[in-house]
Amino acid sequence: MNLRPPALRRRIGFLVFDGVKMLDFAGPAEVFVEANQASAASYEVVLVSPDGGDVTTSIGARVAVRCAAGAGGRFDTVVIPGSELPPAAFVTPEVLAATRILAAGTRRLTSICSGAFVLAELGLLDGKRATTHWKFTDALARRHPEVRVEPDSLFIREGNTYTSAGVAAGVDLALALVEEDHGADAAREVAQALLVYMQRPGGQSQFSASLAGPVPRSPLVRAVADLVWADPARPYTVQELATHARVSVRHLTRLFRAELQTSPAEYVAFVRFCLAREKLDAGHTVTAAAAATGYGSYEAMRRAFVTRLGISPKKYQQRFRSTVRPPGIPAVSHAATG
Numbered sequence: 001m002n003l004r005p006p007a008l009r010r011r012i013g014f015l016v017f018d019g020v021k022m023l024d025f026a027g028p029a030e031v032f033v034e035a036n037q038a039s040a041a042s043y044e045v046v047l048v049s050p051d052g053g054d055v056t057t058s059i060g061a062r063v064a065v066r067c068a069a070g071a072g073g074r075f076d077t078v079v080i081p082g083s084e085l086p087p088a089a090f091v092t093p094e095v096l097a098a099t100r101i102l103a104a105g106t107r108r109l110t111s112i113c114s115g116a117f118v119l120a121e122l123g124l125l126d127g128k129r130a131t132t133h134w135k136f137t138d139a140l141a142r143r144h145p146e147v148r149v150e151p152d153s154l155f156i157r158e159g160n161t162y163t164s165a166g167v168a169a170g171v172d173l174a175l176a177l178v179e180e181d182h183g184a185d186a187a188r189e190v191a192q193a194l195l196v197y198m199q200r201p202g203g204q205s206q207f208s209a210s211l212a213g214p215v216p217r218s219p220l221v222r223a224v225a226d227l228v229w230a231d232p233a234r235p236y237t238v239q240e241l242a243t244h245a246r247v248s249v250r251h252l253t254r255l256f257r258a259e260l261q262t263s264p265a266e267y268v269a270f271v272r273f274c275l276a277r278e279k280l281d282a283g284h285t286v287t288a289a290a291a292a293t294g295y296g297s298y299e300a301m302r303r304a305f306v307t308r309l310g311i312s313p314k315k316y317q318q319r320f321r322s323t324v325r326p327p328g329i330p331a332v333s334h335a336a337t338g
Helices: 022-038 093-104 113-121 137-143 168-182 184-194 219-230 238-245 249-260 264-281 286-292 298-309 313-320
Strands: 009-015 042-049 077-080 108-112 155-158 161-164
Touching: 009 022, 009 093, 022 042, 022 108, 022 168, 022 184, 042 093, 077 093, 077 113, 093 113, 108 113, 108 168, 113 137, 113 161, 155 168, 161 168, 168 184, 219 238, 219 249, 219 264, 238 249, 238 264, 249 264, 264 286, 264 298, 264 313, 286 298, 286 313, 298 313
Parallel strands: 009 042, 009 077, 077 108, 108 161
Antiparallel strands: 155 161
């Protein structure tokens, strides 16, 4: 006999459109569907489009929807996915109008990846903290300066508005919503069933393909930058860098702030980190990478990685060096739970 009380039925509306990234809505939708099987949850997943017509996703698949956004009734949670198309191509008047209708009657409004541009265009993120995929954070900040963009967050809650980074971060956010509704045990059951982390450590910087900052413009700053990149292990002082550029420390610092938005010392630290990360990607040991890039010890390099990525060098290398297990190393037998 099932003695669990019936769960509150929650309708989850996903707004899809031509060019929508399939994993942005399919991943979170599966979390809610799995929650129905793994716990006492009662979610109804509903796909809607601006006009009620079927849509073509990022992989070319046609997806059938239940109805137009204006005909779907009230949703407990509304999800606005993103697209690989530039915002100017998918943030159309039709998508904006549909989002405005859906947002007006929902308890929770969420976006996945570049779906944040839709919310921002409607002013729904004004004055709020928000995030999006690392590829789009700069563009979101430039286009909507009234939004407080946090580039490294996997997802952010601000009141009843939630934004997340790209693709898999939508799964992270959906798990967090399940936890809000039904508790940590229910979310953990879903994570175990889907073989995903319940909560991933670190921010999305660890997944970024490039951390390169602004390019030096003036010959003086470029000369200093070239020196540091060529020999990052050298124990530079700001005075030594200024002498190399044949300017005063004050003038060099002023040039770095103007061109690179950082100080000479911070720039040296940034270069060391980037090169250490490249060496880890290439398969060097953590100790070798630390020695080659000017970190005085493993602990110094570990602090740099934890500060910038939220994870240690060893954790970073374990996650991103290879997807292939070496011979003789068994697969992990337990479900990933964070």
